[in-house]
Amino acid sequence: MTETTQRWKSIITAACFGAFALVVPALPEYAVTLATSILITSIYVSSANLLTGYTGLVSLGQAIFWGSAAYVVAILSVRAGITNFFLLLLVALCVVVLISAFFGVLALRVKRLYFMIVTFAFGHVVWCVAMYPMQGITRGYDGIKDIARPDLGLSISLTSGAQFYYFVLVIAALCFLFIYLVTRSPFGRAMMGIRDNEHRMVALGYNTFLYKYITYVLSAIIAGIAGMLFAYFNGYVNPAELHWLWSGDALMMMFIGGIGTLWGPLWGALAYTGLRYWISSYTMYWFGIEGIIFILVVLFFRGGIAGFVAGMQRRLSGGRTKD
Amino acid sequence: MEFSVAVAQVLNGIAFGMLLFLLAAGLSLMFGLMGVVNLAHGAYFMVGGYVGLTILEMTGSFWLAILGGAASGAFLGFLTERFFMRRVYGLHGHESILLTFALSIVLSDFSLFLWTGTPRWVQPPGFLDFSFSFFGNPYPAYRLAIIAVGVLVFIVLYLFQEKTLWGAIVRAGVDDKEMATGLGINIPLVFTAVFCLGAFLAGFGGFVGAPILGLHIGLDVEIIMLALAVVIVGGIGSLPGCLTTCLLLGLSDTLGKVMWPKYASLTIYLVVVIVLLVKPSGLFGKETR
Amino acid sequence: MDGLKIERLSKSFGALQVLRNLSFMIRAEEKRVVIIGPNGAGKTTLFNCISGELPPTGGTVTLFGRDVTHMPPYRRTRLGLARTFQVTDLFPYFTLMENLLLAFQAHDPCRYNMIRSMAAHGHLYDKAEKLLKELKLWEKRDFPVTSLSHGEMRLVELMLGIAGAPNILLLDEPTAGLTCSEGVWLAGVIQELLKDVTLLIIEHDMQIAFALAERIIVLHQGEIVADGKPEEIRANTKIREIYLGTCYG
Numbered sequence: 019m020t021e022t023t024q025r026w027k028s029i030i031t032a033a034c035f036g037a038f039a040l041v042v043p044a045l046p047e048y049a050v051t052l053a054t055s056i057l058i059t060s061i062y063v064s065s066a067n068l069l070t071g072y073t074g075l076v077s078l079g080q081a082i083f084w085g086s087a088a089y090v091v092a093i094l095s096v097r098a099g100i101t102n103f104f105l106l107l108l109v110a111l112c113v114v115v116l117i118s119a120f121f122g123v124l125a126l127r128v129k130r131l132y133f134m135i136v137t138f139a140f141g142h143v144v145w146c147v148a149m150y151p152m153q154g155i156t157r158g159y160d161g162i163k164d165i166a167r168p169d170l171g172l173s174i175s176l177t178s179g180a181q182f183y184y185f186v187l188v189i190a191a192l193c194f195l196f197i198y199l200v201t202r203s204p205f206g207r208a209m210m211g212i213r214d215n216e217h218r219m220v221a222l223g224y225n226t227f228l229y230k231y232i233t234y235v236l237s238a239i240i241a242g243i244a245g246m247l248f249a250y251f252n253g254y255v256n257p258a259e260l261h262w263l264w265s266g267d268a269l270m271m272m273f274i275g276g277i278g279t280l281w282g283p284l285w286g287a288l289a290y291t292g293l294r295y296w297i298s299s300y301t302m303y304w305f306g307i308e309g310i311i312f313i314l315v316v317l318f319f320r321g322g323i324a325g326f327v328a329g330m331q332r333r334l335s336g337g338r339t340k341d
Numbered sequence: 342m343e344f345s346v347a348v349a350q351v352l353n354g355i356a357f358g359m360l361l362f363l364l365a366a367g368l369s370l371m372f373g374l375m376g377v378v379n380l381a382h383g384a385y386f387m388v389g390g391y392v393g394l395t396i397l398e399m400t401g402s403f404w405l406a407i408l409g410g411a412a413s414g415a416f417l418g419f420l421t422e423r424f425f426m427r428r429v430y431g432l433h434g435h436e437s438i439l440l441t442f443a444l445s446i447v448l449s450d451f452s453l454f455l456w457t458g459t460p461r462w463v464q465p466p467g468f469l470d471f472s473f474s475f476f477g478n479p480y481p482a483y484r485l486a487i488i489a490v491g492v493l494v495f496i497v498l499y500l501f502q503e504k505t506l507w508g509a510i511v512r513a514g515v516d517d518k519e520m521a522t523g524l525g526i527n528i529p530l531v532f533t534a535v536f537c538l539g540a541f542l543a544g545f546g547g548f549v550g551a552p553i554l555g556l557h558i559g560l561d562v563e564i565i566m567l568a569l570a571v572v573i574v575g576g577i578g579s580l581p582g583c584l585t586t587c588l589l590l591g592l593s594d595t596l597g598k599v600m601w602p603k604y605a606s607l608t609i610y611l612v613v614v615i616v617l618l619v620k621p622s623g624l625f626g627k628e629t630r
Numbered sequence: 631m632d633g634l635k636i637e638r639l640s641k642s643f644g645a646l647q648v649l650r651n652l653s654f655m656i657r658a659e660e661k662r663v664v665i666i667g668p669n670g671a672g673k674t675t676l677f678n679c680i681s682g683e684l685p686p687t688g689g690t691v692t693l694f695g696r697d698v699t700h701m702p703p704y705r706r707t708r709l710g711l712a713r714t715f716q717v718t719d720l721f722p723y724f725t726l727m728e729n730l731l732l733a734f735q736a737h738d739p740c741r742y743n744m745i746r747s748m749a750a751h752g753h754l755y756d757k758a759e760k761l762l763k764e765l766k767l768w769e770k771r772d773f774p775v776t777s778l779s780h781g782e783m784r785l786v787e788l789m790l791g792i793a794g795a796p797n798i799l800l801l802d803e804p805t806a807g808l809t810c811s812e813g814v815w816l817a818g819v820i821q822e823l824l825k826d827v828t829l830l831i832i833e834h835d836m837q838i839a840f841a842l843a844e845r846i847i848v849l850h851q852g853e854i855v856a857d858g859k860p861e862e863i864r865a866n867t868k869i870r871e872i873y874l875g876t877c878y879g
Contacts, residue, residue: 132617151604153608205742207731212575214721214723217719222704222733222793223737224736225705266439283547307450312439317425
């Protein structure tokens with residue numbers, strides 16, 4: 019298959035999915051809510067994927083940025099009465115950039131395994147801080163509720179399910195587009211080089227620390243955007259959004275969907291949210307079942323859902339591939 | 342705080358530190374020898390406690406229950422090592438963390454299914470179910486027994502590690518796997534044995550700790566967080582260092598919960614972050630190559 | 631003009647001293663300097679100190695007049711130093727072409743560009759194409775780099791080193807693992823391709839070492855025991871003793 023044929027296939031596939039995405043609001047309300055949730059989660063997982071799948075840095079701290087941004091929206095809009103979306107976006111991103119810039123400089127100096135553990139430990143510290151010392155602002159365990167839909171300051175209202183869904187869809191599309199561009203760019207190739215052989219990248223003359231640092235801050239920003247959307251979507255934010263279990267969930271979804279692929283995060287979010295929704299109507303042990311699925315994927319289906327789909331595509335197109 | 346209350350809390354902290362040691366010793370050995378971080382270790386602890394409780398209820402024998410709890414831990418450890426860890430030994434460390442994380446979730450839900458979410462309590466065995474009079478206040482003899490048990494386990498492990506052939510083999514494996522294999526040592530067997538031993542101690546700890554900590558779903562997460570903190574802050578490769586760190590953290594957690602409950606976990610983990618950034622091999626750890 | 635200057639360089643690992651007070655200088659006009667010495671002499675450690683992978687315990691490394699003793703490796707590469715490794719160290723999941731593009735990209739201002747795709751940066755492809763055709767590997771450009779033969783991979787290892795157009799190139803046993811004839815072939819390629827680059831080569835094969843060298847430095851137990859033209863070294867009885875043992879001396 020030539021490069022152009024493959025390119026056209028991707029475009030047509032994307033267009034089909036895009037068309038489907040556009041008509042989702044025609045489905046019943048619970049489906050629209052589910053779809054919105056999946057999209058928001060997929061943005062979150064793709065931030066982890068940028069860091070882990072493409073750069074090779076496993077972080078158990080993505081929830082820090084998701085939760086911080088969500089709390090910025092919650093605190094400023096509910097407790098301080100500031101509702102302009104763009105203003106909140108600016109503040110949330112500033113907060114997220116500050117935290118990631120500060121923490122990244124320290125954490126990226128240690129070896130990969132210790133990086134993972136220190137992001138986990140730091141995440142726990144942030145959770146503790148939100149629960150207790152900052153309880154006055156965050157309302158601790160109770161959380162903050164009654165968050166209204168975003169106020170764009172324009173005449174567009176986002177209160178209905180369908181309107182908010184389209185809003186999220188646009189933002190998700192932009193995020194995925196950005197990640198698509200980055201991974202095909204020189205910066206992206208360098209990221210992957212660092213993932214596969216950092217030692218050689220250093221010898222070739224790359225400032226690998228800078229690449230990792232920029233990627234870390236970028237992935238924090240994307241996770242923050244997802245967290246903001248979540249606050250609007252859920253209407254309620256509590257410390258669970260900062261907990262390391264949620265960071266672990268991001269990794270699980272990433273693996274299930276297919277690590278290091280563009281659509282993997284979407285598949286992962288779909289599987290996770292869909293399964294949770296479906297399984298929890300039969301049993302309350304959906305988390306354990308997710309765990310079993312994750313174990314099966316890591317042991318037997320290392321490419322995740324995206325890998326499985328790609329394998330099916332290869333088989334259907336006659337098995338002619340370059341590898 | 343009154344003096345007698347303070348002493349009681351210190352003793353509680355030491356007892357808790359001993360329970361942590363039962364977990365941390367195995368965890369630290371697994372990481373040092375095999376490079377795997379076993380997040381399911383807390384689940385072995387919890388399941389060991391529950392299984393022991395069930396056996397106690399069925400047979401009335403505390404000793405059988407201890408044996409059952411420890412054995413269930415060892416069994417789970419064996420399953421983990423044989424079917425999961427074998428596949429990820431060569432890979433990056435994070436694979437083991439994620440796999441065991443998923444495993445602990447599965448075990449936790451499984452326990453929820455078998456034993457429900459109601460917290461359970463275990464009575465200390467008859468002959469230990471009394472209190473000493475300590476500075477005018479009663480103090481449970483069982484907790485002192487736990488401290489004694491912890492010291493005993495430490496001595497046994499230390500002698501095993503330093504004075505026996507098996508211990509030397511394990512130490513050799515920690516230092517240089519390839520060399521050890523080259524000398525004809527059956528490394529896979531050693532790995533399995535170490536895993537089972539660690540899990541055995543965890544299951545044992547879960548049940549003997551039950552009269553103090555109780556049994557509830559979520560105990561696995563609470564206890565693994567502290568055991569991890571011990572292994573990180575204390576470092577690997579030194580058993581006395583591990584015990585010391587366990588006692589320190591046990592005291593910090595217990596006293597912290599009494600004196601500033603909102604900040605106990607925060608402070609401990611802040612220390613963890615600082616240690617990881619400044620001296621990742623831990624306070625007592627040996628620098629790895 | 632000074633190319634590389636090593637002054638009183640020492641490196642110890644705990645109690646083990648691998649390099650002892652090494653001093654030598656390579657001028658930019660010198661093109662072929664070969665380092666030989668028995669195993670354990672400290673040759674690769676020397677390279678590691680020069681390229682920055684290991685910080686020395688004492689002494690200085692000066693590159694083109696600048697003190698680089700504590701400079702991070704990537705910045706030394708920017709100054710015009712490059713190296714290859716004894717154990718082939720490529721990017722295993724990339725194709726041959728992609729490996730080369732990464733190497734050429736390293737010194738290109740486009741390397742931080744996040745938006746335009748790689749394909750849009752044609753000049754990198756042109757450079758890679760030129761090099762691949764020169765070394766007759768153009769047909770294999772889309773092959774996964776791990777599917778190449780060992781000899782071809784040593785060639786790729788070399789290509790990664792020269793992509794940045796270095797002024798000084800450290801070659802750590804470039805013919806490692808190759809058969810005699812393959813080694814001779816690679817040495818020929820090196821001579822042809824790198825006529826104007828100063829090469830500092832660690833070599834175990836004496837035939838190749840003496841054929842390539844304008845100057846030979848002999849390292850033994852962390853010290854320089856001889857430094858001169860190939861004929862001088864060949865005639866030196868002490869060197870023969872070191873390599874072959876005194877009973878052959």
